[in-house]
Amino acid sequence: MISLRQRGRWLGYAFACLAAVLLTACSGSGGSGQAAQDAGPGFPVTVKHAMGETTIPKRPQRVVVLDTPEMDAVTLLGIEPVGAAVVDPATGQFPAYLKDKMARTEKVGSLDEPSVEKIAALKPDLILSSKVRHEQIYAQLSKIAPTVFAETPGAPWKDNLKLYAKALGKEQEAAQALARYQERARELGEAIKAKHGGQAPTVSVVRFVDGPTRFYQKKNFSGIVLSDVGVRRPPLQDKDDFSLDVGPELADQADADYVFVMAYGDPSKTQKQAFQASPLWQRMNAVKNNRVFEVEDEVWMLGIGVQGAHLILDDLARAAGVDPRR
Structure with a gap:
């Protein structure tokens, strides 16, 4: 007991x-x-992307981006990248429209040849790019930090933003930004149609580069924006393709209610002067009606994202003489 x-x-x-x-x-x-x-809330997170699956252990704070779509996306979501590749060799600078949001961002080489050593020195916790741009160095980058690649820039820019937003833990912010853009594009399209008696006008996009001149069609960044607005395209551009290479003999095929032209690189190495001096160009209605507008290549071609899209909407509003709906 x-x-x-x-x-x-x-x-x-x-x-x-x-x-x-x-x-x-x-x-x-x-x-x-x-x-x-x-x-951080929502982390760790595993993201499926063009190169497989990547687990991101914590909310990224030090992000490196290697192309303009990623620059536009991360700055839209309130993050200043610690490093970025230079896309435009003519200027050697980041896009002017993002300059204030990338004031402290360090250059890590060019789009064609980013420096793996410079990237590693920045000790990033996330690297963003696309398979079509940097597939060959993905293995090296993924050893430095979690690395997420979209398939390609351009036409799928909205889906790419959603992908990057998931990696950053900013999905709600991205969804709200896309919704605001879509609503503005719709409202602007209605205003432009009203200005034209209820019918959508035609819009032409011509890019002068070193080599053949390009008529941009519908399956690219600016083409998607124009489709969102609801404008029509001239016959050679009304295709679900990327672009069509043309010579001065087809200059008049660029005619539309509004023609937007831009140049990449050194204008003296393009066909711009020959095109615009051509009698075919000069007889276009857009030329006679003063509706040919010079716009920024870094916006219409390289500004692939919501912020760049809003700037295209600004250009459309100015050209049509309607309220920009900002």
Whole structure:
């Protein structure tokens, strides 16, 4: 038989054990909770992308981007990248429309040849680009930091934004930004149609580059924006393709209610002068009606994202003489 004194000892021991177990459990729970708190809401997260799956352990703070779609996306979502590749060799600078949002961003080489060493030196916690641009260095980049690639820039720019937003933990912000853009594009399209008696006008996009001149069609960034607005395209551009290479002999096929022209690189190496001096160009209705507009190549061609899209809407509003709906 156990004495009262022994029973007291056993009860004390039992309570001590129980307290120790509870303390250990609480400590373990607290540590896990602290780790989750440090990672940020929604992290870690596994993202499926063009190169497979990548797990991002915590909300990224030091992001490196290697093309303009990624620059537009991360700055839209309130993040200044620590490093970025230079896309336009003519200027050697980041896009002017993003300059204020990338004031402290370091250059990590060019779009064609980003420096893996410079990227590594920045100690990023996320790298963003696309398979079509940088597939060959993906293995090197993924050893530096979690790396997420879209398939290609251009036409799928809205889906690419959603992909990058998931990697950044900013999905809600991206969805709201896209919704605002879509609504503005719709409203602007209605205003432009009203200005033209209820019928959508035609819009032409001509890009002068070193080599053949390009008529841009519907399956590209600016083509998607124009489709969102609801304008029509001239016959050679009304195709679900990227672009059509043309010479001065087809200059008049660029005619439309509004013609937007831009140049990439050194204008003296393009056909711009020959095109615009051509009698075929000069007889276009757009030329006669002063509806040919010079616009920024870094916006219409390279500004692939919501911020760039809004600038295209600004250009359309100015050309048509309607409220920009900003």
